[in-house]
Amino acid sequence: MKKKILFWIIITLIAFFTRFYKLDLYPPSLSIDEVSIGYNAFSILKTGRDEWGNFLPSSFRSVGDYKAPTLIYLTVPFVKILGLNDFSTRLPVAIFSAINIFLFWLLVSRFIFNKKYSGLAYLSTFIFSISPWLIIFSRSSFEAVVALSFLLANLIFAFEFRKNGRIKDFIFMFTFAYLSAITYHSTKIVVPLINVIFILLDYKCFVGYLTDWYRESKIKLFITTIIFIGISIFFIKNFIFGPGSSRAGMTLLTNDFDYAKGIIPKLIAHPLFWLTSTISLISFWYKRFLEYFSANFYLSSGLGLSTPLWPGQGVIYAIEYPFLIVGFFILISLRKYFDSSISQKFVVSILVAWFFLGFLPASISNNSQHALRSLNVLPVIAILISLGIIFAVESVKKPIFKYILSAVIIAGYILGIIRFVDFYTLHYPIELSETRSYGWKQMAIYARDHHSEYDNVYVDPRFGSSGPFTFGTPYLYFLFYSQYDPSKYINDPRRKEGTNFENYIFTIDKNWPDINLTKNNLYIASPWNFPQWLLESKREKFFVQFINKKSGIYAISN
């Protein structure tokens, strides 16, 4: 009991320091998605409508990406209590991430691992709690973390249902399945597949439960069926075929740069284009899928916390990699570690299915090795690593070698954690803060305090040290940090055509070198927008330098 208490004290401390400590500072600057989630939650709180004036939408149009609704609605009470700021926007995901640890513990200790090997549940929960894969996404508003909570809850109730056959557990099982599916696009694919496999693996048992329910209470079964069908229709209508599907459509593999711009233009003149393009697409998907089993994803570039092609951080710690491989072979060859209360074969089959299906949504979308889209696999990864470690330590017979192995593992973890903290808190902000739209927050706060001094404030949404290639959404930062009244914004007649509000004008059409300095305007843009003489004159009102000091954003007036 004392050990259990000590374990949970350690886990609580880990959860606090990795999820909540300096949450508003690391990572620096809210991303575009985060300000969008924050402002839309604020808008829902004040008006019941999103930034486009849609009443309680089932998917948020936002910047055209039709965001999943759950996280935005979950953020509303935090904005209500703490106000609209960086901390309140990030807090819900951090809380869900902490809940994930507990849910993971429940799942593995009750349904996955054999009670004889209780150490596995503790070890895997510890590994899960310190996972860099989960930590970095827990400190930003990423829906995938919330979807993972619902997926874990879904599986807990699925196992409970499989064990006891209670209708209550079945209802919770599919409720959490739907919640997970509507929270993030990847889980729309993973969750239904895992649940279908869960039922099909032992369909006779499921049919048996259905027969029992029918015998016990026909009305109860009838009502449950009606609710199930109703929710399914609502889900399919809104999230598979509705506007919520547009984001998924945008990120499909067919839109991948390598496929759409690399392969297709070359094949287009082929006499059997329909065949060659189809075979190429299948081969291309296969490539994308297998990329998730490459060492670089796990060891050097999976999380992308550094400049591409520079040394970076993988999705796991380096010391874990050999144990992950061993763990996988243990999973498919040794069943003694798994819970036998249902069936060891059943548990292993679910884990294998989860491991491979978990990468499926990420592999059918654009971009290779996408850590966020494959986050749902993390619980299986933590299970495999813990299996590998326990097997390795068990396999060593001599105590002295056991101690040496344990010392190597602990030292590896310490080095790995130091390295991860170094990359996350130092190199990531320096090398990649531009990708998080760093600078717009500071500029938005400056503009909030000074915009009334000018007739118009012109803002160029393009930014970055390499030139006018990156388009940001500064209007969201200006709305967010000025806490601009959503009802005024929604009802502004200019909203139909663009994002302008008050005296802010967001435009790329302006011929920036020819700005008229005789008028009382403020111009907010990147250095390459302005002629050099203007930058060197004393017309600069404010300058936000990027953390890498390569460039920044200027505010200039007459």
Add this chain to the structure above:
Amino acid sequence: MNYLVAVIFSALFSLKTKSSLFTFFYLSLLPFIVFSGETPVSIFFSLLLGFILFFIFQKPKLSNFLIFSIVLITIFIIVKPRLGLDMSLLNNVNAQKGEHPDFQTSLVAKLIHNKAELVHSYISNFDKLLSPVAVFASGFWHKIDPYYPLGFLFPWDLYFIYRYFRYKKINLKDKPWKFFIIALSTLFILSGVTYIDQALLFGFAVVYFLALLAAHGYETASKKTRLVFLGLNLLFLFYQLNITSYFKI
């Protein structure tokens, strides 16, 4: 010439393991032999190493391991492998070291940003040759075309390697695996640290070893299934030959 080398090895393997004609055809038509463009000597050494590795795997005896070592030393003398790690990576490591405000004295900077980071170059080289995606889906990525995916083996060989392990029921406790592990690790290391053209020689040895496992995996399937896959393999090769010539490489 490459093809002739492959045919000789296929015949040798089929005779030694008393495999069916399918194995002979399968091993003679491997994509990495058809598309690689390696010299016949290089292919010969690759197949020879892979061949011996397979027999170490089957019978991890000292004699097999000694043969493997002698062949490897001979290859070393002939090929003279050079280190192929990306040394420009060190500049990036130093740049990251310099990102520490007090990097001259920072213990963390010294601990993390040092020559050990060259392992990233090793991982990158290894992935290009021996990751599952390289072997089964896109090893020829960038070599044939910047975008076109084509693996070193047939895409479905992955399943037949699984079948090999599924049906052969290998008992990990029965055999002295150290010889096999040392031999395989040596090839893994050489594939990652040597200059890419030489790394191909060692990488293809492992690929051929996997092909031999897959060949045994095919043997566990019915005759009809093997015939279907023989046809499929031929179709696959013809299709890829058509496409790659269409891409005008």
